[in-house]
Amino acid sequence: MTTPDAGMGDEAGVTIRCQGNASVGVTFCDRFSFDADSVHYAVELRAPGLTARVNEVVAWIWDSDLTAFLEELAADYQGWDGERSWQTNDRDLAVSAVFRSGGYVGLVWALRPWTQAAGRWGASVTTWLEAGEQMTSLAADVRAFLAEPTAYRWIFYREGVATWIRVLELRHGNDHDNKGTEIWSSQLGIDQVARAVIRCFDEVARTYGESGCRGKWGEHFPRTELEALRRLWHAHRRSDGTWPTEAGYSG
Known part of the structure:
Protein backbone atom coordinates (compact mmCIF):
# COMPACT_ATOMS: atom_id res chain seq x y z
CA MET A 1 0.00 0.00 0.00
CA THR A 2 1.03 3.63 -0.32
CA THR A 3 0.91 6.43 2.20
CA PRO A 4 1.14 10.15 1.35
CA ASP A 5 3.38 11.47 4.12
CA ALA A 6 1.92 14.71 5.39
CA GLY A 7 4.15 17.76 5.37
CA MET A 8 4.35 21.44 4.62
CA GLY A 9 5.04 22.44 1.02
CA ASP A 10 7.80 20.39 -0.56
CA GLU A 11 8.36 18.49 2.69
CA ALA A 12 5.58 16.06 1.72
CA GLY A 13 6.50 12.58 0.56
CA VAL A 14 5.11 9.20 -0.47
CA THR A 15 5.87 5.84 1.13
CA ILE A 16 5.19 2.50 -0.60
CA ARG A 17 5.01 -0.48 1.77
CA CYS A 18 5.07 -4.09 0.67
CA GLN A 19 1.70 -5.69 1.39
CA GLY A 20 3.31 -8.94 2.46
CA ASN A 21 6.03 -7.38 4.63
CA ALA A 22 5.55 -3.87 6.01
CA SER A 23 9.27 -3.65 6.90
CA VAL A 24 10.05 -3.46 3.16
CA GLY A 25 9.33 -0.09 1.64
CA VAL A 26 10.24 2.79 -0.64
CA THR A 27 9.95 6.49 0.20
CA PHE A 28 9.93 9.49 -2.13
CA CYS A 29 10.86 12.64 -0.20
CA ASP A 30 12.76 15.96 -0.08
CA ARG A 31 11.38 17.34 -3.32
CA PHE A 32 12.61 20.66 -4.68
CA SER A 33 12.90 22.47 -8.00
CA PHE A 34 15.14 25.18 -9.47
CA ASP A 35 13.31 25.72 -12.76
CA ALA A 36 10.25 24.83 -14.79
CA ASP A 37 11.94 21.90 -16.54
CA SER A 38 12.63 19.52 -13.68
CA VAL A 39 11.78 18.28 -10.20
CA HIS A 40 14.48 16.89 -7.90
CA TYR A 41 13.76 14.42 -5.12
CA ALA A 42 15.28 11.71 -2.95
CA VAL A 43 14.42 8.01 -2.91
CA GLU A 44 14.96 5.77 0.12
CA LEU A 45 14.82 1.96 0.21
CA ARG A 46 14.24 0.02 3.42
CA ALA A 47 14.26 -3.70 4.21
CA PRO A 48 15.55 -5.82 7.08
CA GLY A 49 19.30 -5.17 7.14
CA LEU A 50 19.14 -2.60 4.33
CA THR A 51 18.83 1.17 4.18
CA ALA A 52 19.78 2.96 0.95
CA ARG A 53 19.18 6.45 -0.35
CA VAL A 54 19.89 8.43 -3.51
CA ASN A 55 19.58 12.19 -3.30
CA GLU A 56 18.50 14.48 -6.12
CA VAL A 57 16.96 12.05 -8.53
CA VAL A 58 15.79 14.28 -11.39
CA ALA A 59 12.44 14.10 -13.18
CA TRP A 60 12.64 16.06 -16.45
CA ILE A 61 9.47 17.24 -18.17
CA TRP A 62 10.65 15.72 -21.47
CA ASP A 63 11.49 12.31 -20.00
CA SER A 64 9.21 9.29 -19.92
CA ASP A 65 7.26 9.92 -16.73
CA LEU A 66 7.25 7.52 -13.78
CA THR A 67 3.64 8.51 -13.15
CA ALA A 68 2.61 7.49 -16.67
CA PHE A 69 4.40 4.14 -16.23
CA LEU A 70 2.56 3.46 -12.96
CA GLU A 71 -0.78 4.56 -14.43
CA GLU A 72 -0.35 2.12 -17.31
CA LEU A 73 0.30 -0.67 -14.82
CA ALA A 74 -2.80 0.30 -12.84
CA ALA A 75 -4.92 0.37 -16.00
CA ASP A 76 -3.82 -3.18 -16.90
CA TYR A 77 -5.29 -4.64 -13.71
CA GLN A 78 -6.19 -7.87 -15.53
CA GLY A 79 -2.50 -8.58 -15.98
CA TRP A 80 0.25 -8.78 -18.59
CA ASP A 81 2.98 -11.13 -19.69
CA GLY A 82 6.67 -10.66 -18.97
CA GLU A 83 8.38 -7.72 -17.32
CA ARG A 84 7.80 -4.01 -17.83
CA SER A 85 10.45 -1.49 -16.89
CA TRP A 86 11.17 2.21 -16.52
CA GLN A 87 14.20 4.27 -15.49
CA THR A 88 15.24 7.89 -15.08
CA ASN A 89 17.38 9.62 -17.67
CA ASP A 90 20.41 9.26 -15.36
CA ARG A 91 19.50 5.62 -14.60
CA ASP A 92 19.87 6.20 -10.88
CA LEU A 93 16.32 4.98 -10.27
CA ALA A 94 14.85 2.02 -12.16
CA VAL A 95 11.53 0.24 -11.67
CA SER A 96 10.48 -3.11 -13.11
CA ALA A 97 7.05 -4.70 -12.78
CA VAL A 98 5.66 -8.22 -13.09
CA PHE A 99 2.12 -9.53 -12.71
CA ARG A 100 1.38 -12.63 -10.68
CA SER A 101 -1.69 -14.81 -10.42
CA GLY A 102 -4.12 -13.68 -7.76
CA GLY A 103 -3.97 -10.09 -8.96
CA TYR A 104 -0.68 -8.88 -7.47
CA VAL A 105 1.95 -6.60 -8.98
CA GLY A 106 5.57 -6.96 -7.96
CA LEU A 107 7.60 -3.76 -8.26
CA VAL A 108 11.39 -3.95 -8.06
CA TRP A 109 12.82 -0.54 -7.07
CA ALA A 110 16.54 -0.28 -7.87
CA LEU A 111 18.91 2.53 -6.93
CA ARG A 112 22.29 3.04 -8.58
CA PRO A 113 23.88 6.51 -8.16
CA TRP A 114 25.27 7.86 -11.42
CA THR A 115 28.04 9.90 -9.75
CA GLN A 116 31.45 8.26 -9.40
CA ALA A 117 31.84 9.99 -6.04
CA ALA A 118 28.98 7.88 -4.69
CA GLY A 119 31.11 4.74 -4.95
CA ARG A 120 29.15 2.89 -7.65
CA TRP A 121 26.93 0.91 -5.29
CA GLY A 122 23.50 -0.48 -6.06
CA ALA A 123 20.52 -1.67 -4.02
CA SER A 124 16.98 -2.86 -4.67
CA VAL A 125 13.82 -3.94 -2.86
CA THR A 126 10.61 -5.55 -4.09
CA THR A 127 7.16 -4.40 -3.04
CA TRP A 128 3.96 -6.33 -3.77
CA LEU A 129 0.69 -4.47 -4.22
CA GLU A 130 -2.81 -5.44 -5.32
CA ALA A 131 -3.52 -4.71 -8.97
CA GLY A 132 -6.21 -2.12 -9.54
CA GLU A 133 -7.04 0.00 -6.50
CA GLN A 134 -3.66 -0.08 -4.76
CA MET A 135 -1.77 0.52 -8.01
CA THR A 136 -4.16 3.36 -8.89
CA SER A 137 -3.57 4.90 -5.47
CA LEU A 138 0.21 4.58 -5.92
CA ALA A 139 0.12 6.30 -9.31
CA ALA A 140 -2.03 9.13 -7.94
CA ASP A 141 0.22 9.65 -4.91
CA VAL A 142 3.38 9.74 -7.05
CA ARG A 143 1.72 12.13 -9.52
CA ALA A 144 0.83 14.49 -6.66
CA PHE A 145 4.37 14.26 -5.26
CA LEU A 146 6.06 14.99 -8.59
CA ALA A 147 3.60 17.71 -9.57
CA GLU A 148 5.51 20.72 -10.81
CA PRO A 149 5.70 23.40 -8.11
CA THR A 150 5.25 27.09 -8.66
Whole structure:
Protein backbone atom coordinates (compact mmCIF):
# COMPACT_ATOMS: atom_id res chain seq x y z
CA MET A 1 0.00 0.00 0.00
CA THR A 2 1.03 3.63 -0.32
CA THR A 3 0.91 6.43 2.20
CA PRO A 4 1.14 10.15 1.35
CA ASP A 5 3.38 11.47 4.12
CA ALA A 6 1.92 14.71 5.39
CA GLY A 7 4.15 17.76 5.37
CA MET A 8 4.35 21.44 4.62
CA GLY A 9 5.04 22.44 1.02
CA ASP A 10 7.80 20.39 -0.56
CA GLU A 11 8.36 18.49 2.69
CA ALA A 12 5.58 16.06 1.72
CA GLY A 13 6.50 12.58 0.56
CA VAL A 14 5.11 9.20 -0.47
CA THR A 15 5.87 5.84 1.13
CA ILE A 16 5.19 2.50 -0.60
CA ARG A 17 5.01 -0.48 1.77
CA CYS A 18 5.07 -4.09 0.67
CA GLN A 19 1.70 -5.69 1.39
CA GLY A 20 3.31 -8.94 2.46
CA ASN A 21 6.03 -7.38 4.63
CA ALA A 22 5.55 -3.87 6.01
CA SER A 23 9.27 -3.65 6.90
CA VAL A 24 10.05 -3.46 3.16
CA GLY A 25 9.33 -0.09 1.64
CA VAL A 26 10.24 2.79 -0.64
CA THR A 27 9.95 6.49 0.20
CA PHE A 28 9.93 9.49 -2.13
CA CYS A 29 10.86 12.64 -0.20
CA ASP A 30 12.76 15.96 -0.08
CA ARG A 31 11.38 17.34 -3.32
CA PHE A 32 12.61 20.66 -4.68
CA SER A 33 12.90 22.47 -8.00
CA PHE A 34 15.14 25.18 -9.47
CA ASP A 35 13.31 25.72 -12.76
CA ALA A 36 10.25 24.83 -14.79
CA ASP A 37 11.94 21.90 -16.54
CA SER A 38 12.63 19.52 -13.68
CA VAL A 39 11.78 18.28 -10.20
CA HIS A 40 14.48 16.89 -7.90
CA TYR A 41 13.76 14.42 -5.12
CA ALA A 42 15.28 11.71 -2.95
CA VAL A 43 14.42 8.01 -2.91
CA GLU A 44 14.96 5.77 0.12
CA LEU A 45 14.82 1.96 0.21
CA ARG A 46 14.24 0.02 3.42
CA ALA A 47 14.26 -3.70 4.21
CA PRO A 48 15.55 -5.82 7.08
CA GLY A 49 19.30 -5.17 7.14
CA LEU A 50 19.14 -2.60 4.33
CA THR A 51 18.83 1.17 4.18
CA ALA A 52 19.78 2.96 0.95
CA ARG A 53 19.18 6.45 -0.35
CA VAL A 54 19.89 8.43 -3.51
CA ASN A 55 19.58 12.19 -3.30
CA GLU A 56 18.50 14.48 -6.12
CA VAL A 57 16.96 12.05 -8.53
CA VAL A 58 15.79 14.28 -11.39
CA ALA A 59 12.44 14.10 -13.18
CA TRP A 60 12.64 16.06 -16.45
CA ILE A 61 9.47 17.24 -18.17
CA TRP A 62 10.65 15.72 -21.47
CA ASP A 63 11.49 12.31 -20.00
CA SER A 64 9.21 9.29 -19.92
CA ASP A 65 7.26 9.92 -16.73
CA LEU A 66 7.25 7.52 -13.78
CA THR A 67 3.64 8.51 -13.15
CA ALA A 68 2.61 7.49 -16.67
CA PHE A 69 4.40 4.14 -16.23
CA LEU A 70 2.56 3.46 -12.96
CA GLU A 71 -0.78 4.56 -14.43
CA GLU A 72 -0.35 2.12 -17.31
CA LEU A 73 0.30 -0.67 -14.82
CA ALA A 74 -2.80 0.30 -12.84
CA ALA A 75 -4.92 0.37 -16.00
CA ASP A 76 -3.82 -3.18 -16.90
CA TYR A 77 -5.29 -4.64 -13.71
CA GLN A 78 -6.19 -7.87 -15.53
CA GLY A 79 -2.50 -8.58 -15.98
CA TRP A 80 0.25 -8.78 -18.59
CA ASP A 81 2.98 -11.13 -19.69
CA GLY A 82 6.67 -10.66 -18.97
CA GLU A 83 8.38 -7.72 -17.32
CA ARG A 84 7.80 -4.01 -17.83
CA SER A 85 10.45 -1.49 -16.89
CA TRP A 86 11.17 2.21 -16.52
CA GLN A 87 14.20 4.27 -15.49
CA THR A 88 15.24 7.89 -15.08
CA ASN A 89 17.38 9.62 -17.67
CA ASP A 90 20.41 9.26 -15.36
CA ARG A 91 19.50 5.62 -14.60
CA ASP A 92 19.87 6.20 -10.88
CA LEU A 93 16.32 4.98 -10.27
CA ALA A 94 14.85 2.02 -12.16
CA VAL A 95 11.53 0.24 -11.67
CA SER A 96 10.48 -3.11 -13.11
CA ALA A 97 7.05 -4.70 -12.78
CA VAL A 98 5.66 -8.22 -13.09
CA PHE A 99 2.12 -9.53 -12.71
CA ARG A 100 1.38 -12.63 -10.68
CA SER A 101 -1.69 -14.81 -10.42
CA GLY A 102 -4.12 -13.68 -7.76
CA GLY A 103 -3.97 -10.09 -8.96
CA TYR A 104 -0.68 -8.88 -7.47
CA VAL A 105 1.95 -6.60 -8.98
CA GLY A 106 5.57 -6.96 -7.96
CA LEU A 107 7.60 -3.76 -8.26
CA VAL A 108 11.39 -3.95 -8.06
CA TRP A 109 12.82 -0.54 -7.07
CA ALA A 110 16.54 -0.28 -7.87
CA LEU A 111 18.91 2.53 -6.93
CA ARG A 112 22.29 3.04 -8.58
CA PRO A 113 23.88 6.51 -8.16
CA TRP A 114 25.27 7.86 -11.42
CA THR A 115 28.04 9.90 -9.75
CA GLN A 116 31.45 8.26 -9.40
CA ALA A 117 31.84 9.99 -6.04
CA ALA A 118 28.98 7.88 -4.69
CA GLY A 119 31.11 4.74 -4.95
CA ARG A 120 29.15 2.89 -7.65
CA TRP A 121 26.93 0.91 -5.29
CA GLY A 122 23.50 -0.48 -6.06
CA ALA A 123 20.52 -1.67 -4.02
CA SER A 124 16.98 -2.86 -4.67
CA VAL A 125 13.82 -3.94 -2.86
CA THR A 126 10.61 -5.55 -4.09
CA THR A 127 7.16 -4.40 -3.04
CA TRP A 128 3.96 -6.33 -3.77
CA LEU A 129 0.69 -4.47 -4.22
CA GLU A 130 -2.81 -5.44 -5.32
CA ALA A 131 -3.52 -4.71 -8.97
CA GLY A 132 -6.21 -2.12 -9.54
CA GLU A 133 -7.04 0.00 -6.50
CA GLN A 134 -3.66 -0.08 -4.76
CA MET A 135 -1.77 0.52 -8.01
CA THR A 136 -4.16 3.36 -8.89
CA SER A 137 -3.57 4.90 -5.47
CA LEU A 138 0.21 4.58 -5.92
CA ALA A 139 0.12 6.30 -9.31
CA ALA A 140 -2.03 9.13 -7.94
CA ASP A 141 0.22 9.65 -4.91
CA VAL A 142 3.38 9.74 -7.05
CA ARG A 143 1.72 12.13 -9.52
CA ALA A 144 0.83 14.49 -6.66
CA PHE A 145 4.37 14.26 -5.26
CA LEU A 146 6.06 14.99 -8.59
CA ALA A 147 3.60 17.71 -9.57
CA GLU A 148 5.51 20.72 -10.81
CA PRO A 149 5.70 23.40 -8.11
CA THR A 150 5.25 27.09 -8.66
CA ALA A 151 7.57 28.30 -11.41
CA TYR A 152 9.36 31.62 -11.80
CA ARG A 153 10.15 33.04 -15.22
CA TRP A 154 12.73 35.74 -15.90
CA ILE A 155 12.07 37.86 -18.99
CA PHE A 156 14.71 40.20 -20.43
CA TYR A 157 14.13 43.08 -22.86
CA ARG A 158 17.07 44.93 -24.42
CA GLU A 159 16.58 48.67 -24.83
CA GLY A 160 19.73 50.42 -26.00
CA VAL A 161 22.32 50.12 -23.22
CA ALA A 162 19.65 49.23 -20.66
CA THR A 163 17.87 45.98 -19.89
CA TRP A 164 14.32 45.64 -18.64
CA ILE A 165 13.81 42.59 -16.42
CA ARG A 166 10.49 41.10 -15.34
CA VAL A 167 9.99 38.15 -12.99
CA LEU A 168 6.71 36.27 -13.33
CA GLU A 169 5.25 33.72 -10.94
CA LEU A 170 3.32 30.95 -12.70
CA ARG A 171 1.34 28.04 -11.39
CA HIS A 172 2.86 25.72 -14.00
CA GLY A 173 6.16 26.08 -15.83
CA ASN A 174 4.62 25.60 -19.27
CA ASP A 175 1.98 28.33 -18.79
CA HIS A 176 1.98 31.33 -21.14
CA ASP A 177 3.39 34.62 -19.86
CA ASN A 178 -0.10 36.13 -19.73
CA LYS A 179 -1.07 33.64 -17.00
CA GLY A 180 1.75 34.80 -14.75
CA THR A 181 1.77 37.35 -11.96
CA GLU A 182 4.53 39.94 -12.10
CA ILE A 183 6.32 39.94 -8.76
CA TRP A 184 9.29 42.17 -9.66
CA SER A 185 10.52 44.35 -12.51
CA SER A 186 13.37 46.78 -12.96
CA GLN A 187 15.53 48.54 -15.52
CA LEU A 188 19.24 47.81 -15.17
CA GLY A 189 22.31 48.69 -17.16
CA ILE A 190 24.06 45.97 -19.14
CA ASP A 191 27.02 46.28 -16.79
CA GLN A 192 24.83 45.60 -13.76
CA VAL A 193 23.18 42.58 -15.36
CA ALA A 194 26.48 41.05 -16.49
CA ARG A 195 28.08 41.61 -13.09
CA ALA A 196 25.12 40.01 -11.28
CA VAL A 197 25.19 36.93 -13.53
CA ILE A 198 28.96 36.49 -13.15
CA ARG A 199 28.80 36.95 -9.40
CA CYS A 200 25.96 34.44 -9.14
CA PHE A 201 27.74 31.70 -11.08
CA ASP A 202 31.01 32.33 -9.26
CA GLU A 203 29.16 31.83 -5.98
CA VAL A 204 27.57 28.63 -7.28
CA ALA A 205 31.01 27.28 -8.23
CA ARG A 206 32.43 28.18 -4.80
CA THR A 207 29.49 26.70 -2.90
CA TYR A 208 28.80 23.49 -4.79
CA GLY A 209 31.83 22.97 -7.00
CA GLU A 210 31.57 22.56 -10.75
CA SER A 211 31.24 18.79 -10.44
CA GLY A 212 28.26 19.17 -8.09
CA CYS A 213 26.17 21.23 -10.51
CA ARG A 214 24.90 18.34 -12.59
CA GLY A 215 23.65 16.48 -9.55
CA LYS A 216 21.87 19.56 -8.23
CA TRP A 217 20.54 21.12 -11.44
CA GLY A 218 20.88 18.36 -14.02
CA GLU A 219 23.28 20.41 -16.16
CA HIS A 220 27.03 20.79 -16.37
CA PHE A 221 28.47 24.03 -15.03
CA PRO A 222 28.62 26.55 -17.93
CA ARG A 223 32.30 27.37 -17.50
CA THR A 224 32.95 28.20 -21.17
CA GLU A 225 29.96 30.54 -21.39
CA LEU A 226 30.77 32.16 -18.04
CA GLU A 227 34.36 32.95 -19.04
CA ALA A 228 33.19 34.32 -22.40
CA LEU A 229 30.78 36.64 -20.58
CA ARG A 230 33.51 37.65 -18.14
CA ARG A 231 35.88 38.60 -20.98
CA LEU A 232 33.19 40.64 -22.74
CA TRP A 233 32.25 42.36 -19.49
CA HIS A 234 35.88 43.30 -18.79
CA ALA A 235 36.28 44.61 -22.35
CA HIS A 236 33.09 46.64 -22.02
CA ARG A 237 34.17 48.18 -18.74
CA ARG A 238 37.56 49.14 -20.10
CA SER A 239 36.00 50.72 -23.18
CA ASP A 240 33.56 52.88 -21.23
CA GLY A 241 36.11 53.91 -18.60
CA THR A 242 34.50 52.22 -15.60
CA TRP A 243 37.49 49.98 -14.83
CA PRO A 244 38.36 49.06 -12.04
CA THR A 245 35.08 47.49 -11.05
CA GLU A 246 32.59 48.92 -8.66
CA ALA A 247 31.77 47.70 -5.18
CA GLY A 248 35.11 45.96 -4.90
CA TYR A 249 34.12 43.06 -7.18
CA SER A 250 36.90 42.29 -9.65
CA GLY A 251 35.23 39.34 -11.39
